[in-house]
Amino acid sequence: MSKATIGASVMVASPHALASAAGARILERGGNAFDAAVAVSACLAVVYPHMTGVGGDSFWLMYHAGDRAVRAYNGSGRSGYGATLDAFAGEAAIPERGVRSVVTVPGMVDSWDAVVREYGRMRLGDVLEPAIAYADKGFPVSPDQHKDTRLRREMLASERLAARIFLPSGAVPAAGARLLQRELAHTLRRIAAGGREAFYKGDIAGRIASFLKGRGGLLGADDFADHSGNWVAPVTGAYRGLELVQLPPNSQGFAGIMAAHIVENCDFGAIGHGSFEYYHTLIEALKLAFRDRNAMLTDPDFAAVPVSDLLDKSYCRRLFSQIRMDRALSLTPERLGSDTAYAAVVDREGNAVSFIQSLYFEFGSGVVAGDTGVLLHNRGSFFSLDPVHVNRLEPRKRTFHTLMPAMVLREGKPYLIYGTQGGEGQPQTQTALLTRIVDYGMDPQTAINEPRWVWGRTWGDASEGLRLESRIDAAVADRLRQAGHQVQAAGSYDGVVGHAQAILIDGQGYRIGAADPRSDGSAIGW
Structure with a gap:
């Protein structure tokens, strides 16, 4: 298993x-954490195309050491002007794949520009150089990309342009094979030269919109031109004297704080880590948080989300009292995409960035927009077509979003920067990492390596399955089954439970970085 990386001044984990x-290279060249984070983000958009891409969304949580404050950037896109319920009349749901699943503008490029412009030292073009090089000259297909390409071969083969890139010669590329994305490299060069305007108001947007219109899509050039992300105030909570920080709605971040507020009522010192009591308590607390999240989370510009009430500690204490140790709560889970990429960066000045990005499902919509090389996301497919649902489709609206980068502050400064890939699994893994590090004293690599679980329909299952990694003790799995959990077996280190990364800053100022052995990642520090 991979080991924690310790650095005295800087750390990158992806x-x-x-x-x-790529992030380490930018830091060596004099860039700060914000420059390096955008370089990592752009590089992931090239070398991890099944998880993320230029055609997707991103969320950013940033601590600026000079300001001694955390700010957040919502880089998610809104639905188009033509995205109405009538556009899907007679259909039970928005299609999950294909052109008609693309009903929201990709927000990630805007976020790159915003972060570098606000806090970076380098030009956007400079920090995009590693990504451009990998797109143009190629990169080795990772084991995780090979696995997901094999699983989604039929879907990719059905789209000629996607197949040409991701199924070269009509076959799934082997792990280690070189993959080229030269059209994407050309698009990235134009963004490097012209910034966000080149993507949203220039020829790129026009070509994407024209492509979509020709295939019956709903996004037009005006939707791209009118897009902008937002600087937003984070949502905060507290756990064992530490400050928890998350993105506000339309992110599900508050659900992670809510779960922490619920389990704070548990005396983990009285129960062993990895015991039935440990897993059952966390799983049930998260279900209770999900119940409220599912009923209320949407774009706050369209409906109020009572975050303060949901995070109230007395309310969370009452929820904790509803947990029964002999019976699992039955809850119908949402169907959420799982394919995402989380990363973290800390620099020598103490600036810290926690960010996450996604195409929603693996390879997103499966649609590459013409000769741009841009693989488009399908995040908007999660809108509801029920006219009374809080997350119903409406023009210029952001959908319920699973992306939730996290940060923990100690005495006002970053202590833990962490997050994970995996839709419904994100608050689950974050809660596991928080309790393992804070309550059980684990270092971040050990906390990530320890067996994990994930509950829900992240993989499109019809049931509310609880997937347990096989390293979880069989007797514990049996007790969970007896309590009513629909236990399903997962591999020993199974990517289905997510790919987590973390950086911890200890009392001496050392940066301790960890990358998930279930991913293709690494932590680099010095």
Whole structure:
């Protein structure tokens, strides 16, 4: 298993070694954490195309040491002007794949520009150089990309342009094979030269919109031109004297704080880590948080989300009292995409960035927009077509979003920067890492390596399955089954439970980085 990396001044952790190296290269060249984070983000958009891409969304949580404050950037896109319920009349749901699943503008490029412009030292073009090089000259297909390409071969083969890139010669590329994305390299060069305007108001947007219109899509050039992300105030909570920080709605971040507020009522000192009591308590607390999240989370510009009430500690204490140790709560889970990429960066000045990005499902919509090389996401497919649902489709609206980068502050400064890939699994893994590090004293690599679980329909299952890694004790799995959990077996280190990364800053100021052995990542520090 991979070991924690300790650095005295800087640290980068991401789910792909090439992306981590790109961030380290920018730091060596004099860039700060914000420059390096954008370099990692852009590199992931090239070398991890099944998880993320230029055609997707991103969320950013950033601590600026000079300001001694955390700010957040919502880089998610809104639905188009033509995205109405009538556009899907007679259909039970928005299609999950294909052109008609693309109903929201990709928000990630805007976020790159915003982060570098606000806090970076380098030009956007400079930090995009590693990504451009990998797109143009090629990179080795990672084991995780090979696995997902094999699983989604039929879907990719059905789209000629996607197949040409991701199934070269009509076959699934082997792990280690060189993959080229030269059209994407050309698009990235134009973004490097012209910034966000080149993507949203220039020829790129026009070509994407024209392509979609020709295939019956709903996004037009005006939707791209009118897009902008937002600087937003984070949502905060507290756990054992530490400050928890997350993105506000339309992110599900508050659900992670809510779960922490619920389990804070548990005396983990009285129960062993890895015991039935440990797993059952966390799983049930998360179900209770999900119940409220599912009923209320949407774009706050369209409906109020009562975050303060949900995070109230007395309310969370009452929820904790509803947990029964002999019976699992039955809850119908949402169907959420799982394919995402999380990364973290800390620099020598103490700036810290926690960020996450996604195409929603693996390879997103499966649609590459013409000759741009941009693989488009399908995040908007999660909108509801029920006219009374809080997350119903409406024009210029952001959907319920699973992306939730996290940060923990100690005495006002970053202590733990962490997050994970995996839709419904994100608050689950974050809660596991928080309790393992804070309550059980684990270092971040041990906390990530320890067996994990994931509950829900992340993989499109019809049931509310609880997947347990096989390293979880069989007797514990049996007790969970007896309590009513629908236990399903997962591999010993199974990517289905997510790819987590973390950086911890200890009392001496050392940065301790960890990358998930379930991913293709690495932590680099010095």
